[in-house]
Amino acid sequence: MTLQNAGWRALDVLFPKRCAWCGKVLGFTADACGCDKSREAVRLPNAPLATPDLEGEAFFPIGAWACFAYEEPVRGMILRMKYEEEPALAQPLAQELAQKYDASGLAGQFDVLIPVPMTPKALKKRGYNQCALMAGALAVHAGLPCEEAALRKTRHTERQMALDRAGRLQNVRDAFTAEAGVAGKRILLVDDVFTTGSTANECAKALQAAGAAACGVLCVAASLIE
Ligand SMILES: [Zn+2]
Incomplete structure (x- = not known):
């Protein structure tokens, strides 16, 4: 056993990582x-x-994938990551995205990741x-560039979770713009929660308007509400 491994083993004993659902000890190095x-x-x-119902509007992404249903404890992890200053949670959630990326056969389908x-x-x-934290970690796994600056949000929107379906569609409409550098590229968007699909759709519309060849979206969790 190397000294470093011995160190990890000691940390396992002192601060073991536990399963977010059942509390079972996973080990410090669990990913x-x-x-x-x-x-x-x-x-x-x-x-x-x-494909979500966007009230008659076409869904632009070629596909949307999500790791989990938007339920506890994933819901709580996402909310803590976003609103309670726990950016470190992006790391285990990015590992889940990486597993989903592999299991869903997304390798080879996309050229660039964009958060x-x-x-x-x-x-x-x-x-x-x-x-962006999750997309950066996933990019390392996927061996693809992560181009955070290629897509910009140009105006404030309300939190989607607080709105009904029609409100969500309206809330994010034309809120994004993409750089010309995306032209001809197949883009995989990285998001935390997929609900009505309206955010992903607006991002995809902006990317397509800038000439992107295709756009898909990979999310941590999906809440397929009515
Ligand atoms: Zn468990």
Whole structure:
């Protein structure tokens, strides 16, 4: 055993990582949010999500994939990552995205990862964009560039969770703009929560308007509400 391994083993004993669902000890170096058995219960199929109903409007992404149903404890992890200054949670959630990326056969389908952006003002207030943290980690796994600056959010929007379907569609309409550098590229958007699909759709519309060849979206969790 190397000294470093011995160190990890000691940390395992002192501060073991636990399954977010059942509390089972996973070990300090575990890279997923929970044990296989618990994750299986909330894991979504590797197939793309059903195309959402955007009130007659076409859904621009070629597909949307999500790791989990938007339920506890994933819901709580995402909310803590976003609103309670726990950016470190982006790391285990990015590991889940990486597993989903592999299991869903997304390798080879996309050229560039782009996180769903925040406005500069919102980014300054939070200090980080959790989607950019996850996309950066996923990019290393996927061996693809992460081009955070290629998509910009140009105006403030309300929190989607507080709105109904029609309100969400309206809230994010034309809120994004993409740089010309995306032309001809197949873009995989990285987001935390997929609900009505309206945010992903607006991002995809902006990317397509800038000449992107295709756009898909990979999310941590999907809440397919009515
Ligand atoms: Zn468990």
